[in-house]
Amino acid sequence: MPGIIHVVDDDASFRTATQRLLEAAGYRVITYSSAQQLLDEQPDDKIAGCILLDVQMPGLSGPELQSRLAEMGSTFPVIFLSGHADVSVTVKAIKAGADDFLIKPVTSDQLLSTIEKAIARHRIAQRLAKDIEALRDLLSSLTPRQRQVLDLIVRGKPNKQIAHALGSTERTVKAHRQVIMEKMKAQSLAQLVVIAERLSLLIK
Numbered sequence: 001m002p003g004i005i006h007v008v009d010d011d012a013s014f015r016t017a018t019q020r021l022l023e024a025a026g027y028r029v030i031t032y033s034s035a036q037q038l039l040d041e042q043p044d045d046k047i048a049g050c051i052l053l054d055v056q057m058p059g060l061s062g063p064e065l066q067s068r069l070a071e072m073g074s075t076f077p078v079i080f081l082s083g084h085a086d087v088s089v090t091v092k093a094i095k096a097g098a099d100d101f102l103i104k105p106v107t108s109d110q111l112l113s114t115i116e117k118a119i120a121r122h123r124i125a126q127r128l129a130k131d132i133e134a135l136r137d138l139l140s141s142l143t144p145r146q147r148q149v150l151d152l153i154v155r156g157k158p159n160k161q162i163a164h165a166l167g168s169t170e171r172t173v174k175a176h177r178q179v180i181m182e183k184m185k186a187q188s189l190a191q192l193v194v195i196a197e198r199l200s201l202l203i204k
Contacts, residue, residue: 002025002026002027002028002119003027003028003047003048003049003050003115003119003122004027004028004029004030004043004047004048004049005022005027005028005029005030005049005050005051005052005115006030006031006032006038006043006049006050006051006052006076007019007022007029007030007031007032007052008031008032008034008035008037008038008051008052008053008054008057008062008065009031009032009033009052009053009054009057009081010033010034010054010057010058011054012033014054014104015031015033016031018031018052018111019031021108021111021112022112022115025112027115030043034057034058034059034060035053035057035059035060035061035062035064035065035068036059036060038051038065039060039065039068042072043076045074045075045076045122046126048119048122048123048126049076049119049122050076050077050078050079050099050115050118050119050122051069051076051077051078051079052079052081052115053065053066053078053079053080053081054080054081054082055080055081055082055084055086055089055093056082056083056084062080062082062093063089063092063093063096066078066093066096066097066098067096070096070097075122075125075126075129076122077099077118077119077121077122078093078097078098078099079098079099079100079101079102079114079115079118080093080098080100080101080102081102081103081104081106082101082102082103082104083103083104084103085103099114099117099118099121100114100118102114131198132198132199135184135195135198135199136199138183138184138185139184139199141183142180142183142184145166145176146176146179146180146183148166149162149166149173149176149177149180150180150184150192150196150201151201152165152166153177153180153189153192154192154193154196154201159173159174159177180192
């Protein structure tokens with residue numbers, strides 16, 4: 001599936017024209033006449049897609065919706081479409097995580113290219129999120145003692161130091177280490193460190 005495009009704009013003629021263009025390009029399109037309507041319907045961001053968002057609308061504005069979505073943890077890429085070139089609004093939107101900021105009228109090629117890139121990034125983000133979720137499941141299989149050993153291993157502590165720190169023996173630490181490698185599906189210490197970094201277990 002190419003992806004679902006959520007078009008948020010109070011201009012009915014723009015929504016209709018954009019929907020026709022995107023559906024002709026193979027996308028599924030859902031339109032919203034207001035930012036509040038999208039919030040109320042809470043589209044599923046587990047399905048690859050993006051949000052085409054107008055800036056100035058009655059009620060909740062585009063940037064306000066962007067902020068609300070960020071607070072909710074939405075991973076949808078946001079592409080702003082505005083009829084006005086406002087540098088300060090553009091900068092704020094991009095700094096807040098918007099994928100792009102396009103000024104109307106936008107050519108079909110430009111819009112489709114921007115959407116394609118945004119959805120590609122969304123798919124990558126989804127895959128990374130799934131990978132992290134799988135790693136968290138592995139991490140949760142460790143006992144509290146194994147977590148302590150893991151934390152010291154990935155900080156480069158040798159078995160002797162780990163044993164001393166935990167009031168244990170080197171032999172016991174070695175046994176824990178082997179089990180940890182198996183449970184975390186790590187083939188090497190380097191791989192275990194990479195896993196720890198991805199799970200934000202390493203404090204820089």
